[in-house]
Amino acid sequence: MTAVAVGAVSAPELLDAWEAGWDRDPLRRGLALHAVALRTTAATAAAVPVGHRDRALFALRAALFGTSVDAVSRCPGCGTEVEVAFDQEELLALDEAGPETGGTVTVREDGQDFRVRMPTSADLAAVLDSGTPAPQEALVRRCVPAGEPGPTADAVAEAWAAADPLIDLRIGLACPDCGLAWEExxxxxxxxxxxLDAWGRRTLIEVHELARAYGWSEADALALSPWRRQCYLGLVGT
Structure with missing residues (x-):
């Protein structure tokens, strides 16, 4: 994967991002995480192309939780739970060269070339908030220069995916019971x-236990390294 610079993120910053996205939709949660990864505001992060956003989030995840992925999917054929385990660096190997474009892509259709912006989180948010029954079409229209007819939505989607693999990142799965293979x-x-949600809940419990045992504030508890917090928690009740 193309390297993305992600600085050290503190526990208070992570808790702030968790709180900011707590009651929001997935897109706004992504913006909260992206802002932390880039050390900027959600508004600034919203203007970044979606593929670049996801690179920053993969880099943030690697820094916080490592690169191993363990998950569970469900076979669309027989309903069997399928365990999924891989390293995200393997998943992102196809992205080794990075995106072919920064902010625009050329779409050729019916002998014509069209310049189309790569979609950003701001574009996705506008389409989501509009409640349109044709979100893909609306997203394309936002990214085509105003006043131009533009190419079809399918042609643009294909060009976006070709220009930046992270626009449509998929994993290949196979069911151990029925043998069905599919992409997800x-x-x-x-x-x-x-x-982050699991980490945030654990961290608040740790802060609560340390505050009750030692009278420390949240800032005091979070100022400790995770290792030292565990050491103090191990002493509680001894």
Whole structure:
């Protein structure tokens, strides 16, 4: 995967991102995480192309939780639970060269070339909030220069995926029971959020236990390294 610079993120910053996305939709949760990864505001992060956003989130996940992925899917044929285990670096190997474009892509259709912007989180949010029954078409229209007829939505979607593999990242799965093989999208936003949610709940419990035992504030407890917090927690009740 093309390297993305992600600085050290503190426990208070992560808890702030968790709180910011707590009651929001998946897109806004992704923005909260993206803002932390880039050390910027959600508004600034929203203007970044979606593929670049996901690279930052993969880099943030690697820094926080490592690169191993363990999950469970369900066979669409027989309903069997299928365990999924891989390293995200293997999943992202196809992205070794990075995206072919920064902000625009050329779409050729019916002998014509069209310049189309790569979609951003702001574009996705606008389409989501509009409640349109044709979201893909609406997303394309937002990314085509105003006043131009533009290519079809299918042609644009294909060009986006060709220009940036992270636009439509999929994993190949096979059912051990019925033998069905299929591809499933890998949603880094949802997966990372689930990991952050589990971490946030554990961390608040740790802060609660340390505050009750030692009278420390949240800031005091979070200032400790995770290893030292565990050491103090192990002493509680001894």
């Amino acid at each position: 999208p890998f949603d880094i936003v949802g997966f990372l959020w689930a990991e």
